[in-house]
Amino acid sequence: MARKMVFIDTSLCTGCKACSVACKAWNDLPAEKTQRISSYQTQADFTPNTWTYVRFREEYKDNKMRFNMLKLQCFHCADPACMKACSSNAIYKTETGYTLVDKEKCIGCGYCVANCPWGVPKIDEATNKMSKCTGCIDRVESGIKPACAQTCQPGAIHFGDRDEIMPQAQARVAELQLTNPKAHLYGDNLMGGTTYVYLLQDRPDAYGLPLNPTTPISLTLWKDIVHPLGGIAIGASAAAITVGVIVNFVRGNYANRAKIIAESHDEGGK
Amino acid sequence: MAKEVYRFSAGERFVHWCHGVAFLLLLFTGLGVLVTVFQPAMNIFGGIQVTRNIHRVVAVLFTLGMIAGFIGKGVGARQMRRWFKDVINFRNDDLAHAKNFGIEFFGGHKPFPPQGKFNGGEKLNSMFTILGTLCIVISGYIMWLAPSGPSLLLQWAYPIHAACALFMTALLIAHLYLGILHPDSNQALKGIFTGWVPAKFAYEHYEKWYNEEAKETIKG
Numbered sequence: 001m002a003r004k005m006v007f008i009d010t011s012l013c014t015g016c017k018a019c020s021v022a023c024k025a026w027n028d029l030p031a032e033k034t035q036r037i038s039s040y041q042t043q044a045d046f047t048p049n050t051w052t053y054v055r056f057r058e059e060y061k062d063n064k065m066r067f068n069m070l071k072l073q074c075f076h077c078a079d080p081a082c083m084k085a086c087s088s089n090a091i092y093k094t095e096t097g098y099t100l101v102d103k104e105k106c107i108g109c110g111y112c113v114a115n116c117p118w119g120v121p122k123i124d125e126a127t128n129k130m131s132k133c134t135g136c137i138d139r140v141e142s143g144i145k146p147a148c149a150q151t152c153q154p155g156a157i158h159f160g161d162r163d164e165i166m167p168q169a170q171a172r173v174a175e176l177q178l179t180n181p182k183a184h185l186y187g188d189n190l191m192g193g194t195t196y197v198y199l200l201q202d203r204p205d206a207y208g209l210p211l212n213p214t215t216p217i218s219l220t221l222w223k224d225i226v227h228p229l230g231g232i233a234i235g236a237s238a239a240a241i242t243v244g245v246i247v248n249f250v251r252g253n254y255a256n257r258a259k260i261i262a263e264s265h266d267e268g269g270k
Numbered sequence: 271m272a273k274e275v276y277r278f279s280a281g282e283r284f285v286h287w288c289h290g291v292a293f294l295l296l297l298f299t300g301l302g303v304l305v306t307v308f309q310p311a312m313n314i315f316g317g318i319q320v321t322r323n324i325h326r327v328v329a330v331l332f333t334l335g336m337i338a339g340f341i342g343k344g345v346g347a348r349q350m351r352r353w354f355k356d357v358i359n360f361r362n363d364d365l366a367h368a369k370n371f372g373i374e375f376f377g378g379h380k381p382f383p384p385q386g387k388f389n390g391g392e393k394l395n396s397m398f399t400i401l402g403t404l405c406i407v408i409s410g411y412i413m414w415l416a417p418s419g420p421s422l423l424l425q426w427a428y429p430i431h432a433a434c435a436l437f438m439t440a441l442l443i444a445h446l447y448l449g450i451l452h453p454d455s456n457q458a459l460k461g462i463f464t465g466w467v468p469a470k471f472a473y474e475h476y477e478k479w480y481n482e483e484a485k486e487t488i489k490g
Contacts (some may be wrong), residue, residue, distance in 0.1 A: 107322070113429070128319065216420075227432065233440035238446050240375070244451070248377035
């Protein structure tokens with residue numbers, strides 16, 4: 001199946017949070033008590049039962065206020081750090097471009113939580129499993145829009161095959177750049193290319209997004225260097241002692257040892 | 271009965287076994303999370319969620335036991351502190367001994383300068399063990415107790431914990447060989463159970479220590 005893409009056009013977002021509600025409805029996630037965080041934001045972060053929420057930033061310029069509103073969810077990276085960090089091979093990629101977790105395999109170790117550059121995965125303490133946006137995989141692989149896109153009133157969330165949506169996204173950026181040179185795409189070339197791609201109207205940090213999200217160096221060191229080197233060290237050690245036993249045997253040191261000990265008994269030590 | 275000298279006090283033996291048994295239990299219970307293919311083996315202890323908890327309980331006992339071994343005025347604690355001071359004091363005579371390591375390891379022999387209570391090879395093993403233990407303990411508590419979320423502290427604790435576990439296992443394999451399988455050095459094996467080692471062996475391997483201290487304890 002072709003690689004999918006979800007294009008989120010922040011210039012159309014009205015911050016209504018219907019996406020967050022639709023996500024809970026479709027995915028059967030219980031509502032949680034919310035509180036005002038800042039501006040119109042009522043969710044501080046992802047939780048095991050909140051897979052998408054809207055972040056609000058108020059920007060004041062020339063006596064005008066602008067909302068930087070951002071609907072957040074898993075980016076579904078092509079090269080996800082969570083998958084590299086997973087201790088249990090529980091995280092996998094679909095050919096449609098989604099990053100999913102096999103709950104049967106997940107042990108709740110939290111390595112993904114620590115290594116996602118966007119802080120998306122959360123561990124559900126009740127089930128001891130990682131929980132995050134699935135991209136509505138059951139819908140999208142049947143050709144239906146994800147719940148958030150389906151419900152979006154202003155039509156800010158576009159879903160389709162990557163080949164079709166990407167040119168539309170680029171055309172929309174070009175259109176906006178005529179009046180706002182800061183308009184740009186975010187995600188199309190990050191972490192191997194994310195499935196969820198944003199149109200931002202300002203620098204990523206104005207939305208509270210990292211400028212250059214990457215796989216942590218510590219994770220690469222851990223999985224690509226420490227693990228193979230450690231394995232080599234253990235193998236080398238095991239090989240050395242095997243050779244050691246053989247060489248000692250061939251040299252007659254085991255036979256001598258019995259003799260030496262017998263002698264020391266006779267001498268009564270030194 | 272061959273003559274013997276007293277090498278390890280009860281306190282030293284306690285810390286050694288506290289470390290050794292805990293290391294093996296921690297290694298086994300940690301393998302399920304370190305390497306995916308070992309996960310089915312965790313069923314021996316009731317599955318991976320059980321072994322993850324055992325890992326934490328053993329870690330606490332292991333840390334407390336070792337710290338306790340160094341505290342107080344008893345003979346054992348004084349000997350543990352002496353061991354620490356001795357092994358971090360690495361001199362030319364120790365280097366001369368350590369250089370022979372490869373030869374002795376494969377059953378050869380080359381003369382080396384008289385050694386103190388801990389010879390050059392043992393000092394290196396001890397220093398690696400001290401460093402590895404400190405790093406694995408600190409990174410382990412960070413992994414356990416640090417707030418969940420993408421933090422540098424947590425991200426760096428993982429490779430450090432894994433590196434210590436893997437390299438200390440490599441060291442342990444060599445240590446088991448020298449203690450149990452090596453025809454010369456395994457004469458000392460008794461020492462870590464009873465405290466006593468053959469006098470002739472002590473003289474040949476730790477001449478300085480033998481003459482300055484061990485000689486006085488001779489029995490048999």
